[in-house]
Amino acid sequence: MAGPLTQRRKELRRHLWIYAGVTPFVVIAVFPIYWMLITAFKQNPDLYQMNNFPFWFNLAPTLQHFKTLFYQTNYGSWILNTFTISAWVALITLVTAVPAGYALARLRLPGSENTGIAIFMTYLVPPIILFLPLSRVVAELGLQDSWWALVLVYPTFTVPFCTWLMMGFFKTVPMEIEEAARVDGCGQAGAFLRVILPISLPGVLTSVIFAFTLSMQDFLYGLAFVSPGDQKPVPVGVPTELIRGDIYYWGSIMGAALLVGLPVAVLYNFFLDRFIQGITGGIGK
Amino acid sequence: MTGSSLSGGLDPRVRAAAVSAPVRSAALRPWRTQSAQRLAFGYALLAPAALYVLLLVGAPFLFSLYLAVSDANVGDPVARFIGLENFRSAWEMDTFWIALQNSVIFLVVAAVLKSLLGTSLAFLLLQDFKGKKLVRGLVVIPFTLPIAISVLSWKWMYDSQFSVINWVLSRMGLIGQFGTDGWPIWLGDPKLALVACILVNVWRTFPFSAIVLLAGFTSVPSEVIDAAKVDGCSFLQRFRHVVVPMIFPILMIGFLFDTVFTLSDLSVVYLLTQGGPGNATKILPVLAYQIGIQAGNLGRGAAIALFLVPLLVPALILVLRNLKRREY
8 A cells, every 4th residue: 555655755756856956957058048038128227237136027028129139230131141041051952962862872882981971071170170261262252241152151061961961861761662663664863853852851851950050050151251241140240240349239139149049949959869860870879 | 675675775886785795785784774874873963062062171171271381361362382381480479379278278178077067967868757858958958059149148147247147156155246356257357268168168068968978878778788787787887888888989979079169169269258368268260260360361370270180180080980880
């Protein structure tokens, strides 16, 4: 009779221990985001004073910072730039990485495994080594000071990563499907386009998401290649344009950062396991 | 019927071969043409990605080697070969040595902290408990938030006057009042600034360490653990002799990825302090950016960035060795 009760008590105790251990991590991870959120909605007199309890509103919340953002800064253009850049990058990544991944995984090209690894390794060549020569390339092409420069350079990291990702993905598609398509009279290209591609849609979608989220992680290229205020993407525009000398608009800065950052973080969150699998080469599957 | 006669036999050589040795070629030709076709198709599919990478990663990398031995700068597009002059002048620059030292300190201290935090978190997430998915989702936010954006939040939390960190520490009585010596100015004090930057890097990447570790742990089949238990291994023995060797490759890769990204990342330091106060937080990427873009000295900037290569190459080689072993 005492059995189930002590069992439950034990279980409860175990949970309490775990929660006690996990709570500090959650607080450390989430607090800066909470702090951004509340800063974005606080009135200035509430932000810049030191005596009140800072973790909640002491004056009524306000949308003033967002109004400033949209009416007095280029924030609207930055959002538009960010999405246009990402769309182009995703497109370029798709038309290059998906076929390449398929070729490397499926067409038994000589040395395909090594070629795949070589392409992936270029993902690890850091932007800090490439940005000076690329600045010359960008200037030669007349793309400096326009967001087209970023459309050109972001694929330097999305293409290697997504090629590797798709290579792993295509290897999991059973060979028989392709053979069946060939027997049914599909050509090489037909089998790829009409049979393999449709069933690989989840992998293709994952590549699009990474083209988008990895582009959002860049700061250096945007900083180095794009200086006009209306050409920047959000992660570059907010820190470089909203901080003027020693004058900070913290409410607007936090609002601007969060409005775009949070959706990206949530999206990335869902695909994080794929990312880890990608870089660890699928060992952890 | 052979393949060539079906398709009309357009290639005269094929037809000649078919005439001279009908039996052998009938067996060989479909295989041969199919394989040539397959290769052509394969290389056609591979070409765009390979070209992109060659032209915009491979060529620029070689170009950066060339820049590093030239006197290229932004104003004058004609670059002259000047040998190892850029490397020599970097070598003689005090700031370079400070930056190198800061980079190494940054890397090592951050790595120790994030592996401690990451390991504890991974062990916690290995347990079964209610709300685990939610906890996991919340805890990885620092890693998934675009870096330039999360650094801004820290810049505000490190504010010289309205720092929320100081507000809490001050109420707890751990530091003095604002305006006194006991009030830390995180980004303005040469002794604290590097610590402040390292903490942001740790905050951002400890979830990554935890998730990589977790992926490693869950890849160890429970039968293996059970077998070790049956053989009478204690928890520590199981951990040391069974779990660690099995997850070693994945740990290595996670660790090395992090090394590459931490060493080459400029955004945290650039946005928080721009390398200051003085040179207190100057790291190699910031120095390369300031000299290459802000001062316009492309050659010297490229040379400084290339000093990262010897630090990165061991990491790259180890990644390569582990990737070769990947299995599906």
